[in-house]
Amino acid sequence: MQRLTIVGSGPAGFYTAARLLGRLPERLAIDMFEKYPIPHGLVRYGVAPDHPEVKSVINRFDEVANHPNFRYFGNVNIGQDLSLSELRHLYDRVVLAYGASQDKLLGLTGEETTRGVMSAREFVAWYNGHPDFQNLSIDLTSTDTAVVIGQGNVALDVARVLLSPLDTLAKTDITENALEHLRRSKIRHVRVVGRRGPAQMQFTTKEFREMLHIPGLRLAVDRDLVTHELNRAKHHIAKQRPLKRMTDLFYKHMDSALPSRDAKAQGSDKTWTLDFLQSPRELIRNPLDQPLDRLTHALQGTAVEHNQLVGPIDNPRAEGTGVVENVETGLLLRSIGYRSLSLDPTLPFDTRQCIIPNASGRILTQNQPSSTYVEDNTRDASPNTVLPGMYVSGWLKRGPSGIIVSTMSDAFETAESILQDIESNQSTCRTTSETSSSSLVTELDGAVPDKSESADVSDRLADRGVQVVTYADWKKLEALEYAQGATRGKPREKITDVAKMLDLVRST
Amino acid sequence: MSLISLHPLKRMLPPLGRFSGVSVRHLGSRSYPNLRVTRLQDYNSSALWKMNGTRLTVTFVTPEGQKKTVRCNEGDSLLEIAHANNIDLEGACEASLACSTCHVILDENIYDQLEEPSDEENDMLDLAFGLTETSRLGCQVRMCKDMDGMTVYLPSATRNMAVDGFKPKPH
Numbered sequence: 001m002q003r004l005t006i007v008g009s010g011p012a013g014f015y016t017a018a019r020l021l022g023r024l025p026e027r028l029a030i031d032m033f034e035k036y037p038i039p040h041g042l043v044r045y046g047v048a049p050d051h052p053e054v055k056s057v058i059n060r061f062d063e064v065a066n067h068p069n070f071r072y073f074g075n076v077n078i079g080q081d082l083s084l085s086e087l088r089h090l091y092d093r094v095v096l097a098y099g100a101s102q103d104k105l106l107g108l109t110g111e112e113t114t115r116g117v118m119s120a121r122e123f124v125a126w127y128n129g130h131p132d133f134q135n136l137s138i139d140l141t142s143t144d145t146a147v148v149i150g151q152g153n154v155a156l157d158v159a160r161v162l163l164s165p166l167d168t169l170a171k172t173d174i175t176e177n178a179l180e181h182l183r184r185s186k187i188r189h190v191r192v193v194g195r196r197g198p199a200q201m202q203f204t205t206k207e208f209r210e211m212l213h214i215p216g217l218r219l220a221v222d223r224d225l226v227t228h229e230l231n232r233a234k235h236h237i238a239k240q241r242p243l244k245r246m247t248d249l250f251y252k253h254m255d256s257a258l259p260s261r262d263a264k265a266q267g268s269d270k271t272w273t274l275d276f277l278q279s280p281r282e283l284i285r286n287p288l289d290q291p292l293d294r295l296t297h298a299l300q301g302t303a304v305e306h307n308q309l310v311g312p313i314d315n316p317r318a319e320g321t322g323v324v325e326n327v328e329t330g331l332l333l334r335s336i337g338y339r340s341l342s343l344d345p346t347l348p349f350d351t352r353q354c355i356i357p358n359a360s361g362r363i364l365t366q367n368q369p370s371s372t373y374v375e376d377n378t379r380d381a382s383p384n385t386v387l388p389g390m391y392v393s394g395w396l397k398r399g400p401s402g403i404i405v406s407t408m409s410d411a412f413e414t415a416e417s418i419l420q421d422i423e424s425n426q427s428t429c430r431t432t433s434e435t436s437s438s439s440l441v442t443e444l445d446g447a448v449p450d451k452s453e454s455a456d457v458s459d460r461l462a463d464r465g466v467q468v469v470t471y472a473d474w475k476k477l478e479a480l481e482y483a484q485g486a487t488r489g490k491p492r493e494k495i496t497d498v499a500k501m502l503d504l505v506r507s508t
Numbered sequence: 509m510s511l512i513s514l515h516p517l518k519r520m521l522p523p524l525g526r527f528s529g530v531s532v533r534h535l536g537s538r539s540y541p542n543l544r545v546t547r548l549q550d551y552n553s554s555a556l557w558k559m560n561g562t563r564l565t566v567t568f569v570t571p572e573g574q575k576k577t578v579r580c581n582e583g584d585s586l587l588e589i590a591h592a593n594n595i596d597l598e599g600a601c602e603a604s605l606a607c608s609t610c611h612v613i614l615d616e617n618i619y620d621q622l623e624e625p626s627d628e629e630n631d632m633l634d635l636a637f638g639l640t641e642t643s644r645l646g647c648q649v650r651m652c653k654d655m656d657g658m659t660v661y662l663p664s665a666t667r668n669m670a671v672d673g674f675k676p677k678p679h
């Protein structure tokens with residue numbers, strides 16, 4: 001029996017477990033650790049509330065969790081409650097699948113201190129009931145325009161939530177608190193700003209289509225710019241089926257689109273604007289000494305520079321033209337990507353791409369250039385560069401982009417690597433740490449755990465006073481969420497407070 | 509959401525729910541969170557076949573080239589057939605057209621007989637790995653007599669960056 005642990009309970013972790021238990025149900029025991037009491041990561045805290053069908057995948061995760069050789073340990077923070085080196089002693093193989101908990105910055109002065117400026121990730125986590133983001137200072141009442149920087153699916157998710165009719169959102173699992181803010185919201189216009197052109201939009205057709213179908217919402221674009229850019233890239237577009245379909249959809253709605261300039265002056269109640277070839281250069285803030293708020297600046301607008309595209313037509317770069325324009329807004333959400341953190345300073349970490357260097361999910365001891373992206377398919381690393389028994393899956397492995405299917409494939413790839421290693425009796429992290437004399441391994445080992453400590457992780461956590469939340473506990477919390485939701489006509493009302501979750505687990 | 513029927517007959521196939529004793533969520537249902545896909549584990553019981561009359565076969569070919577021929581009924585979707593027979597086809601969104609994890613590849617002659625995919629299915633196919641000219645979502649293709657004995661190819665679930673033409677995003 002091989003003992004395996006997975007750090008993180010999002011789709012990367014669960015799909016890795018699903019494939020492993022599907023292939024070797026008798027020979028593997030998997031313990032999954034999650035920092036928060038409640039599992040499922042971005043399926044719960046990232047997927048938009050109005051996309052319940054995407055969340056159906058939770059039923060698959062439930063199946064995995066019901067496997068007799070699978071244990072879920074919620075509310076266990078690896079690095080605090082248990083160290084990584086302990087995991088390496090307790091388990092034969094360790095899979096890191098804790099995703100990307102941070103986001104990229106635009107690099108603007110005051111970005112992290114100005115009221116009204118935040119990341120879309122935080123905003124999404126707030127309306128999805130993530131415990132860490134419930135105290136986020138959200139003000140949707142002092143501005144009629146929100147600006148979202150970035151043109152991916154997260155950007156459209158937040159635009160959709162800000163502009164959807166309330167009765168639509170009220171039927172979702174969005175938190176009651178967020179719904180209350182949205183009821184009072186004065187935001188009628190959302191500008192979705194991309195540094196490149198319409199041929200480089202990163203969102204998918206489904207999300208674009210959804211925006212086009214929101215009742216009472218008009219699209220605004222600079223038609224000349226869009227036509228020019230799409231025309232310029234037409235040969236490239238013709239070769240890319242998804243892009244071609246999205247472009248066709250765009251053309252279909254172009255005639256009825258409002259001009260992007262002064263879209264809100266056109267008398268339309270609600271608009272969303274796709275602004276292309278623009279990059280924010282400066283935050284325009286009220287001066288500190290205004291009585292409005294003595295402590296923090298509040299956002300009043302942003303200065304955007306117009307760009308032009310240079311370089312290859314299939315993947316051009318945006319280059320500033322020096323033309324700057326001010327856009328009035330009181331809410332700026334940056335949606336330019338997530339970022340992973342290193343769990344442990346002794347682990348290899350590619351600080352440029354913010355991923356753990358790996359070959360098909362096997363963690364590499366050297367900072368090899370992103371092995372997942374190499375051109376050819378012969379990407380098996382030579383054995384001396386692999387950190388035995390250590391694996392990575394999901395966004396931490398290949399970078400924070402893509403949808404469920406990409407994370408699933410990616411998790412399967414890691415699982416296949418693990419299965420191959422088990423079949424071919426490759427070293428485990430346990431054997432390495434006990435027998436190897438390699439200096440790197442010794443360094444990675446850290447302190448050797450006290451032999452008197454319990455070999456079973458449950459006892460060890462109990463000794464340390466950690467209240468472990470099991471999957472059965474979570475299902476009880478979930479039943480409470482369903483019951484709460486039912487009284488409001490929602491699929492569930494999420495419990496958003498960790499202390500409350502733990503109290504409820506103790507008392508039920 | 510239209511069920512796929514055969515051209516030129518444009519036959520509407522009966523909904524799945526007709527199988528007594530087997531509850532199957534109807535396509536297009538948005539009854540989250542209570543939706544459950546029934547994995548039809550006992551679907552192969554001969555009693556059910558006798559009850560429903562038709563007996564068709566379909567051969568799945570795995571990415572590794574392994575063939576598995578299984579029996580099924582008229583009206584079954586390829587996703588349901590795969591699940592009933594422990595064939596690796598995910599179906600993460602449980603046939604609600606919100607993912608592409610049940611991507612399958614058909615023979616051209618079968619593909620051509622099917623109705624065109626809907627915009628929603630195409631949106632998801634856009635995101636499938638290793639998309640081909642004859643790709644469909646397994647949850648949207650339902651068996652009928654004229655498809656008896658057909659072959660369904662499962663694409664590699666593992667993303668192959670080189671094949672997909674995937675390029676890392678510029679920073």
